[in-house]
Amino acid sequence: MADAALSPAFSRAGGKTLRALLGEPRVLFGGGFVLLMIAIALLAPVIAPKDPLEQDLMLGTLPPAGFDGAEAGYLLGTDDLGRDVLSRILHGTRIALIVAFVAASLSALIGTALGLAAGFYRGWTDRIVSRLVDIWMSFPPVLLSVLLVAVFGPGLHSVIAAIVIIDWTRFCRVVRAETIRQAGLDYVTAAETVGFSRPHILLREILPNVVPILLALVSLEMGIAVTVEAILSFVGLSLSSDTPTWGGMIAQGRQIVYQGWWVLVFPLIALFSTVLAFNQLGNGLRLALDPVMRR
């Protein structure tokens, strides 16, 4: 009997997926770092040693701890206005993560809806959506985002709107391709012969199989959103220069890089490691959740 040898291979599906996720080092490190960033963002007012907006010109451009002329209490030094770099980076995490989560979720929502419709219904829906994506992709994204924010006026909402307007195409393309692939599989034909409606098949049969790739994309998109926000802050189009953002700090640090390199370097490290963590998490999720890999 062929089945006898196969029966012990059962396991709880949920547990198996969780184990696959935790067995993937990228998910562990990337996810761990992202969780740490979330904690920092939530607790920023509590753990920041100083008020990020408090200026003290007497304590301007103090070097980080361990360097000549360092002042106790200013672990990463101060900028030219005497503001604590560490506190500003910790507070900057809030803006970075708000943009990451809100912009990535919204672009995912729009891109997925259009991608699913285009990939499943094909025909005119597909033609219109695909042409839109083609047109969108022909704009240089950074230029377009600067333009959009200039039109909307600076501010957090504009930054998020600009990212969503530009980046929904990433989701749309991938989701459309995956939907077309899934729609060609026999289980969809089976669902059709059972007599389910088209929307039911799309949302209940196909969508769950698109979710793994979508999760990975969302994570990658968060990294991109953090970068775009930094770029827009860098060119002064995000929030007012008072509000601590990593991009704003980098712009400020660039001007005084010969007097105080730390004002440039530490926000750069924060930006770099956050984007790296999101990318690693995204790649790890893709590997761990790939239905082909999890046999």
Added chain:
Amino acid sequence: MTSPLLSIKALSAVSTREAHQPVLRAVSLDLRPGEVHGLVGESGAGKSTIAKAVLGILPRTVKVTGGSVRFEERDLLTLPPRALRDIMGREITLIPQDPQTALNPSRRIEGQLTDGLRLRLGLSAAAARARALALLEEVQIRDPERVLASYPHQLSGGMRQRILIAAAFAPGPKLVVADEPTTALDVTVQKEILRLIRRMQRAHDTAVIFVTHDLGVVAKICDSVTLLYAGKVIEAGTTAAMLERPAHPYTRALIAAGPRYDRPEASLTPVPDAIFRQLRQDIEQTERA
């Protein structure tokens, strides 16, 4: 003789993609209730196209140019979509080729087996579940409770194919179309699956259209056979008659080309090119006539 359950008359179709190349050339065949009929041929011979026509899932790239597919006096080709949907998945069901892709990877087996029973037969959730359990036992799956709670990727290919067979016989169909159901499986599993389809078919008195390219499979399971080449019926008849007294040279060459397990030292004999030339000539002549 009983009236045929399925009667295909002079069915012709062309491919709209390849310059209206014919894919079916006046194919006719009759299927009695409870009969297992093999559709045999090489890739592109049109066997899958016939199966799809019977299932009402012809791709847009294939256009029917003539003939009829009558199922109990209803022409499946001209039936309105609503009436067709009532037949498909209820009176005519499918055992798909690839058990890897025929089950939704993100849903448990229970939902996938009971969907049809609840939606098409109007069973309650509990009744559908009981029916699904009974069906799994019938296809010899041990521990059906656990299989119902499993996801497809937790099961072997043979197990999945058994589940799909159970699903195909679940609504009590009159006709099951088996589209190369053993091609994606190990040889050892193949044999069990064939035996299982045969037993299910006899127990439920269901007619089966069995699409395959393997004459060995035909010999094991089919009552009658239609042999196709390039969309044309080359030879048709009962399995015993065709395999023992093949009338057409192509049939003889195909039988000779099969591997002989009793004489493994004998090298395989391919079908001679002369026969293919002859086949193409014959087809061209009938086209012109």
